[in-house]
Amino acid sequence: MKIADLYIRVSTDEQADKGYSQRVQEEMLRKYCEINMISIRKVVFEDYSAKTFERPAWKGLLDDLKKQKGKVNLVLFTKWDRFSRNAGDAYHMIAILRKLGVEPQAIEQPLDLSIPENKMMLAFYLAAPEVENDRRALNTIDGMRRAQKEGRYMGVASVGYINRISESGRKYIAIDQPQADLLKQAFEEVATGIYALEEVRKRAVRKGLKCSKTSFRRALENPVYFGKIELKAYRDEKARLVDEQHEALISEKLFYDIQDAIDGRRKRQRPNVKELSNDAFELRGFLKCPKCGKMLTASASKGRNARYSYYHCRASCGVRYSAPLVNEAFLRELQKFKPRKATICLFRELVIGEFSSQIKNQQNEKKRVLDEIQKQNNRLTKARELLLSSILDAKDYKSIRSEAEDQLLKLEARLIEATKQNQNTLNLEFRVEKVISVLSNLGEIYQKADINSKREIIGSIYPQKLEFSENNCRTTQINEVASLIYHINSTLAQQKTGTSDEKSSKFRLVPRAGVEPACPCRH
Secondary structure: OEEEEEEEEOOHHHHHHOOOOHHHHHHHHHHHHHHOOEEEEEEEEEOOOOOOOOOHHHHHHHHHHHHOOOOOOEEEEOOHHHHOOOHHHHHHHHHHHHHOOOEEEEOOOOOOOOOOOHHHHHHHHHHHHHHHHHHHHHHHHHHHHHHHHOOOOOOOOOOOEEEEEOOOOOEEEEEOOOHHHHHHHHHHHHHHOOOOHHHHHHHHHHHOOOOOHHHHHHHHOOHHHHOEEEEOOEOOEOOEEEEOOOOOOOOHHHHHHHHHHHHOOOOOOOOOOOOOOOHHHOOOOOEEOOOOOOEOEEEEEEOOOOEEEEEEOOOOOOOEEEHHHHHHHHHHHHOOOOOOHHHHHHHHHHHHHHHHHHHHHHHHHHHHHHHHHHHHHHHHHHHHHHHHOOOOOHHHHHHHHHHHHHHHHHHHHHHHHHHHHHHOOOOHHHHHHHHHHHHHOHHHHHHHOOHHHHHHHHHHHOOOOEEEEOOEEEOOOOOHHHHHHHOHHHHHHOOOOOOOOOOHHHHOOOOOOOOOOOOOOOO
16 A cells, blocks of 8 residues: 655735645645555645745655655645745655655546656746746736835835725825934934934934834934835836935935934034933033043942042042032033123124025026036936947946936935025024023023933033133133134124234124124114
8 A cells, every 4th residue: 555645835915815724735635545454654735835845844845855765655735836936846755756766646637647748847846936936926927016116105104104905995104203203303413413322312212203213213314204116127227216205304404404413424523422311421421631631531429429520530540429410510600601692782783684695596596407407417418329329338328327416316306305495484583592591591401402412512611621620611722603603702802903813803793892882783
């Protein structure tokens, strides 16, 4: 009596669509064995694709057949597409089974493989499912590309978006709040080029953003966020960006600013701002030891009734200060930053003048962008003419076209942004007064700020390290802009009559210190 192993395979979609349930296959195989007096050794169930033989249950069966070589005569299945959907792999596996003395056979499509002509029928049985699979895959790809060309987003929504279904049954993605706002803030921080990517992500995660390190990096380079989807190259179609139907989260200009920041094209000096979580050590990283000049660190020690915070030196010089005492001294120093009335009046005039200059610059920028767009279009036209004249080969033309089109995308984004800026009607007076309010109340704002905002304020004012001595915080230099805003009158007081320098020439409207300011503003 022959001995057989029954192999039953079905994938989830087949079970739903075609009724190829495992139970039905098992009943058919058992009935066949009963009629043909074949003994069943084991039944193997598989729920895996037949595109390859890298299937867990099949690999286990094959290992078992190698161990039981000569004891099993047949491997039975209902049809040849249960065995394989790839002709090349199937012929190879049949050869392996024959070396083990095992004959594979489909009970609904029986073939005597010892007859050479039957191999043609086997090829047909195996190729038909493979062709069906290829056609199905091709239809799927064509359908997805057609949907993408129409601006429909395919797949699971990216961070900041969520998958939705309209009343008509059409799938789309929508803004997912508050995740979208948190991600947008992170994008804006990255675009400044000040913070490291992981530092920005961690800050956003603490605020509630749900995004892994890898997902965040992918999001920064995903055009979905400014309303585009990337249509990948396929056959004769080149890769390109397509307008999406969903709402954009950021502007196109911001997206390209992010790419520039990531690529390191912006050469900005990184301020000494580090992310901290301990509110007691707001000056950590800004204080230096008055004895050895090294950076002071900070730590807390446990006392009998409480914990006490200190700034201290790592060296053996023994410098150690109470953190609350130093923080309070720094706040007193910061509260001295009060601009005079004349300074405020001059600030208003300078900002308004600068704003007018900025509008003119924006108009010039728009003209420069238009000129550059025309230049790139001319370059493409010339390259096309050279190609038609057989002076330029196709490969070089494609390279020039790709480079020019990439530049045109960025230029068009700059043009859109420049146009928006020209159209914007800003409430300038309100904004100026808001800035003046901040400059006039810096100490109070600092007190209410969180730890990282405090450190940004410190880093923006003091380019050099602070020293603490005699219950005061001192530094040899403050930021030049801050110096001009807050100490302009005392600076001019040191100028002798009839003398001027580069700085003082910019502020001739401000009278010398010691005289009641003749404010140029009318209130």
